[in-house]
Amino acid sequence: MPADETPDQVPASLPPPANRAESVPEPAVRRLSLYLRELEALLAAGRETISSKQLGEVLGLTDAQVRKDLAYFGQFGHPGIGYRVDELIARLRSILGTDRTWNVLVVGAGHLGSALLNYRGFGKKGFQVVAVFDNDPAKIGSRVGPEPGFEIYPLERMAEVVAQSDIQIGVLAVPAAVAQATANALVAAGVKAILNFAPASLNVPENVPVATVDLAVHLEQLAFRVSADQVDASK
């Protein structure tokens, strides 16, 4: 950013700097969420400012990386001071899009689906589960989750409920064998993004982002690293 007559103070409204995803490295976007999580913990602890060095330290990153990541989206820091915790939280939420509430549905009212419903903590992050679906006739109509619970709907009602409740994100908590078919149903129903807990890769239109969380994959990565360590230790 050369001679661009940079304004001295932070402008009142958000995006004079590019808020565009364009040309921002994907790893940087992933770290934004980690910064936000850490900053929220700092805010709760009463911390008012933090430097890129300190923020990087708790996350195992360099100070330069923290600054670069944030600089992709604007100038949020104060030289000599660091970053104001509350200000940076607001900026990150705005960038990530979690300064508003996202309505979420869960498909699959099994063990994992129920656990997700019982997890408080999404709410604070801007995500609200508003409906639950399952294809098991024995479950339809019964209730799951914290009192008063959610009524379990059949998959057939998905499109209707998505439109009515303005649902943007679908959480897939179904067996791998039906994951693709269920993903198709989510897309057809108008869901804009999918968080997939089934151990399967999904084929969806490219404008529908998918995040797959496969517990076995994570365990395998740990196994690999422990095995490698043991080889290293024996040298």
Place this chain on the structure above:
Amino acid sequence: MPADETPDQVPASLPPPANRAESVPEPAVRRLSLYLRELEALLAAGRETISSKQLGEVLGLTDAQVRKDLAYFGQFGHPGIGYRVDELIARLRSILGTDRTWNVLVVGAGHLGSALLNYRGFGKKGFQVVAVFDNDPAKIGSRVGPEPGFEIYPLERMAEVVAQSDIQIGVLAVPAAVAQATANALVAAGVKAILNFAPASLNVPENVPVATVDLAVHLEQLAFRVSADQVDASK
């Protein structure tokens, strides 16, 4: 890897090619798990061979990337044919270290911990939950998980059980507020790696690998991408 008088059939013992983690890109190791998952699905479907192009396609990768990733660990392919599915599965399991069983403990017998215990599917992947811990006195001694269930132990017994049952991996399913303290207890008990479901970064010795799965982080990434898409669409 030039004139290395490559044997035609799989050698009886494992590592003529380097099994070392050294100099293998981390992203490549992550993809190994995805290849394995896909290959296991292919095997179940009766598929006998697959080319790097076909394997890449289902995962959204190029053929060259698939070949390069695998070539870091040896020459597993057959020119003109592709890769034999059963053979490559065996190789990947050996590389990842999941050709043996890993004993796993779960800390936190809440909603998520219980859901994990009820999840069949780890077993096939080489991971076996063998013990459950919680610090809630009301839960100690009761049983959770599929019949006959696991007796819930107090955290104090962790070191003893880890040694006795040869546990290598600990799964952290506790609230963020006690995640660090619980991680410390896991490390002190001799656990070699941690799968962390608490939304918090953990500070552990660097020889203890940690994989953190934070659902809110994944949802935020989806929110970001959906927001970016909407900006794109309006141009």
Place this chain on the structure above:
DNA sequence: GCTTGTGAAACGTTTCACAGCA
């Protein structure tokens, strides 16, 4: 003093393109 923001250099990863082989 300390800290940010940022070009440029260093490093790492992916893709290309082709020799070699079935």
Place this chain on the structure above:
DNA sequence: TGCTGTGAAACGTTTCACAAGC
């Protein structure tokens, strides 16, 4: 022909190092 394995080129990300500001 079809496919792997692999150097080399292209591309992307991180780190360095420093001018500018508090």
